[in-house]
Amino acid sequence: MQEISPAVARQYIDAIAAFEAWEEAQLEATQVRGGMYWHAGPPSAPEARYLVRTTPTGAETSLGPQTPENQAIYERFMQRKRNSVERMAGLKAALDQHRRLNRALRVGRVEPLVVSLLARLADTQLSPHFRVVGTHALYAYEAAAGVRLDADALATRDIDLLWDTRKRIQFATQLARVGSSMLGVLKKVDSTFRIRKSQQYTAVNKEGFEVDIIRRERVEDDPHPIKLSDDEDDFWVAQARRANVLLDAPEFSAVIVATNGTMARMTTVAPATFVAFKRWLAAQRDREALKRRRDELQADAVQRLMDEYLP
Template identity: 30%
Template sequence: MDINGLNLSDEDLRIIANTSQFYEALLVAMREAQALPERMSWKTVSGADYLYEWRREAGQPKSRGRRSAETEALFSRFTSERVAADERIASISARMASSLAQYRALRLPQIMELPARILRELDLRGDLGVNLIVVGTNAFAAYEIEARERFARGLDETEDFDLGWCRGASIALQPAEVRTGRLVGSPLFSALKRVDSSFRLNKARPYQAINNNGYEVELLTAPSVMKTLSASEVFSTAAIPEQEWLLLGRPLRHVVCARDGTPAPLVVPDPRWMGLHKLWLAKKPTRRADKKDKDARQGELLLSAVARKMTPAYPMDVDFVLSLPAELLDEFNAWAARNKFVPGKTGARQWW
């Protein structure tokens, strides 16, 4: 297997960085706009004018009171804030669209349109990296950017979308008191319905949602974070021991382009643990046979990319090797033997 990929050029990296910068600025602007009512208007009831507001998640408009100096000022303030917010969003969106067009033309790491829409919705709601991380094939676009190399070409296509529950784990991006607070409802299912109302739970696989086109989204949960699921979570997820490995180390975040030219934020597990997890999955007896070869190739290429291009941020040194559970230590030793890799001392160069 050829482990060497195509290096991203300085121009590629500049466009990737610009796309990320514009997206993160747009996310801030969108969240600020989301804090405002979607609209406000006056309504005459029994001969008197009342100010009503409509919000994104509310089913019915809410009255803010009868027309008065106070409600007039509230309406005026809302109008000016809404105009300013819309102008910020339009300005940033225009610059981001130009950057995304360049990104797409250069065929830099991409994912499909629907998972990109789901990820933007989760990010806007504050769930991405806090409650959920991307744990399947879609994660490899982020790993390619981190490695500054196209090493997974041909292995980044997928017709399903796997998300791991991470609330309460050490890798989650919020303080512990926020992570461990109890939730209401299902963050993932709510986002899915917002993106595509045809999503429904698969009765045969209650950890999976499926839409009218047969696109599957799965919620995978490690035993240690089962307790942080909402009491009203609609997905029925079984504890999957091997998901624990994907909650270790240091996750990474990158913004990529979707096939339709829209942005897609990705928060993905530590690439070392993901690579070993993929190699282990390829040998799991209950793993679908049609996925095992892809798992093995992804794991092999990802670990090699980590060793060549992702240190010292993700060292595969003696300390890392000593932290591995027995199942993954076997996979690491086999991979190291195939690739003539010798773990160095902590902080030392590890690949030769």
């Protein structure tokens, strides 16, 4: 374990500030998506005008005839939209600059594919339905602590996404808005992702990188089995032992940086939960010995982060 240099720390802090401002701007931009316009009245009253609110999908809602109140609504909306566009453009330029600086100073060491996948989940507003669990969570902890963990603790070629079955209806609604299967969401990042026929909770790309989607063990009214969409080729989510512990745990979030300088927010479980869960895994005699040793290594590393760096 090694602390990052002051120069890298300064750049990371500045990059986070720009990224978080971008997140806020994106949230504000959703409030002015679509548009407004004045619609001419019927032939019997051609001088009349009606305010219409449009959505990005083309749906329209009439807000009523032109009145001082509706005129004020229209002007406020258009001003907010102009401000949003201007702010987003400025922050995009700032993020591009930070991406170049991140790369030049070697701020990040996460595989770019991982950052791109997390960014895609955020862009499609699907990220609230998932938590990153397993080895990749270490990148969030080390970023927040300002250190570099030993490479042995981070070695992996897959990412585990814990899907929240409690929000399955909201998830299905949002996925329908995206107009894609879950596999389709991944394929927008890397078109070579395919569902493994022998392990249908896993998608693998041409380079062997895997995305596993897991869920808590069935409780109450959880349906089983669960497929993430009606698409013929999509994830069948696998039950994972004691995943309810990870689902119910406090949330931990940090901005991670890829080796190419790009950034994304990773949401995972609180470090204390990670440590306890890894120690439990390491004690399971039916688990492979190599994995149990790595579980202990990772638990020890995160415990040290908690003792020395994390609040």
